[in-house]
Amino acid sequence: MNNEFVRYLKKRLIKLALHVFWLFPIEDNKISLLNELSFTYGDSLKYFDRFIHSNKKNEFQVVFPVKKESESSEYEDDIIVRPMSMQYFRQLITSRVIITNAGGVSYLPKRKGQIIISTWHGGGPYKKTGTDVYKNPWYKKQAKMNSDNTDYILSSCKSFSEIEAPSMGYSINQIIPAGLPRNDVLFVNHDEINNKVRKALGISNDTKFVLFAPTFRSKGNEFSNMSVAKDYIELDTDRLIKGLEEKYGCKWACGVRLHPKLANIDMSSLNVVNCTSYPDMQELLCCADAVISDYSSLIWDYSFTYRPIFLYAPDIEMYEKERGFYMPSSEWPYPIAHDNDEMEKVIIEFDSESYIQRVKEHHKVADSYEKGTACNILLRLIEK
Known part of the structure; x- marks a missing residue:
């Protein structure tokens, strides 16, 4: 039926x-x-x-x-x-x-x-x-x-x-x-939230924090038939941390927050902080020094901090064909990587000044109400 x-x-x-x-x-x-x-x-x-x-x-x-x-x-x-x-x-x-x-x-x-x-x-x-x-x-x-x-x-x-x-x-x-009401917090001082999150996750104040938060994938075209096409994490988090430390010259920790449909994945063998059970995504965004995602709407939220967003999207062509985007991904301001080699490259080549200008232009083109x-x-x- x-x-x-x-x-x-x-x-x-x-x-x-x-x-x-x-x-x-x-x-x-x-x-x-x-x-x-x-x-x-x-x-x-x-x-x-x-x-x-x-x-x-x-x-x-x-x-x-x-x-x-x-x-x-x-x-x-x-x-x-x-x-x-x-x-x-x-x-x-x-x-x-x-x-x-x-x-x-x-x-x-x-x-x-x-x-x-x-x-x-x-x-x-x-x-x-x-x-x-x-x-x-x-x-x-x-x-x-x-x-x-x-x-x-x-x-x-x-x-x-x-x-x-x-x-x-x-x-x-x-x-x-x-x-979005949840985004109001991104426009105020984050110091108190930053200290709260770092204490909860066990990340020291002298360590930069990158959050990896991939979205879910849908199967078929029925809303009630949601499933996740990926049941594993392809991103090489060790290589990611190494690239960030080489780029910025300081210590980094990687936190991973999975969609609830992915929450049972075993991450014990990975050099990451499991953030999936942390109750408030916006607080994680306030704390994060950089974010890695794919097509999650959190990239819109986090863009108002003007901190780095990197997209790790090995299946972007397939996703765009099967589901589609309202704005072509080529017009987004965020660097896109299709594999771990490209992820390392976009981090090393990242230029903060030009990135911030692209994000501001993106907000203008979308005509943001935030x-x-x-x-x-x-x-x-x-x-x-």
Whole structure:
């Protein structure tokens, strides 16, 4: 049976059944924050939770679903619920505002007076998404359920607004030029975060830190059929560290943060720091002196630090053919390596001054909305 049809049918049935919670009134000050990618305390929802408590303390009641019983939020007054529990559904359906980093919580029967906002979970004009990738007609129906249920989606740049958001069914009236709330932290001083991360990872202050964070690969064109084509790390981390130390004349450590679908890979034989379980990617980015990735949206986030980004992408031609990019990879400002020889070469030849100019031009071409004010824009949106 078609997997996407099953997902669509489940959402329709759940949506129908959840009307029973309309018996409970909407609470005007209640906001539910959903990190739907992992149901952990993280991503833009975590940073907006912090912003609310710093600027509007006691004015809102925050609901934050997390899947692990051992995990909570940073605030005792937040209501913590388990995803997909009866309490979860009741809290969401009685919230005046629901903010998610994925779709529009399409399985919820939206009520009059409710506002549903998506922060989305990736920025920049990079890999294609939505119906530009997943052609299954039942996926398209789910995408329409999402967009129909959503009042607003935050956009990181004009390229996202004009190309990527429409691929998910959003109209221009739903798109808010704001940037990503999780990226606000990249525009402020990082010293405290840097010390925190280094202490947690065991990296001394006199050692430079490079973070390797590859993205996942999809198999086929069904969203529910995600898998990782690579089940190993091809990057020669010893050679990488040696190249960086030769280039910059100081000691370097390499941290590796894998996508959750790759988290079971054994890295014990590698000369790396395993960062996969570290709970906050943005804090890792604040700490990193350089980043190596491929097509992950973290390259958009990290570009606002103007520190070096190197792309290790042995399969870039295949990836571009099978999934595609909104902006050709040849127009990205980041040096691209197809193998370990090329990685060593781009590091040795890296010129910081010209790189920074290319990144600034990239932000200009994409017409970036990132200014470190996304949380404030989001707050004004729900208060209006």
